[in-house]
Amino acid sequence: MRKIVLVSGGVAVAAAVLMLAGKPVPAQQDFSKVQIKTIAVRGGVSMLMGAGGNIGIMAGADGVFMIDDQFAPLTPKIIAAIKKISSQPIRFLLNTHWHFDHTGGNTNIGKLGTVIVAHENVRKLMSKNQFLKAFNAKIPAAPKVALPVITFTTSTTFHLNDETISIRYVPPAHTNGDSFVHFKNANVIHAGDTFFNGFYPFIDTQYGGSIDGMINAAGIILGLADAGTKIIPGHGPLSDKAGLAAFRAMLIEARDSIKMSMQGGKTADQVAAADPLKALNPKWGNGFLKPDRFVKIVYGGMKR
16 A cells, blocks of 8 residues: 655645545545445446546446546545445456556455556555655655556557457546547447546646646547437546537637636636636536636746
């Protein structure tokens, strides 16, 4: 288990939270109180919600294909939830990106003999000590057992449980190593953190993310979806094409409004104080990131 060290200091510490079903949870969260909720999606695909990123499970006679794994203390509960779905072993684990609320259980899952898969940038970032400025958090390099042993650059495909599982990298969006998973027969997509359903997303501009990249990623996924597609977001409730389209439209409006407010060389504080997202806030401003924080992240990404 990797120990995430939060460094004291101002706004960053206020933002240094874990996420529970899309809501802020103090870093001192007692994981013993977290319950894992299982949602049957379609065609052997299920979604698990607990603390951190939403987990995807595809189960069948050939074994279990898992997407992300939240935090190490939750592994026993997550495995218990998976066993209620299937008695087969977890054969593969796909990490949609490197953040600790999606890879925190890698050590435990890796010790089961599960093959961990991710984009090559995920392995690069997890292999070294990192300092995530937005959360003021020191993140030590992952042990060998927690690292992806199979990496890809653009895409890869698994053929498991009579399902074609297409994994595709998208150009920098939430981070520089995002991928999404398309269960083609089931018509289900796990979007990872390129999609936060119902609230403003965290965009890791330090590690390559940008609001334009998020908009592009949503467009790519929308191009593969139809009206019947179920879409599992990185955070928030199960969604569909219409939900992702609404998220993308919000991002476009937010980007344009913030860009307009930046005119004249205004500082991040000045732009945030102008409340450029006031038309969006009633619907999107009640989640993990408050509007002023989201504005400053987008501002910083544009400056970068």
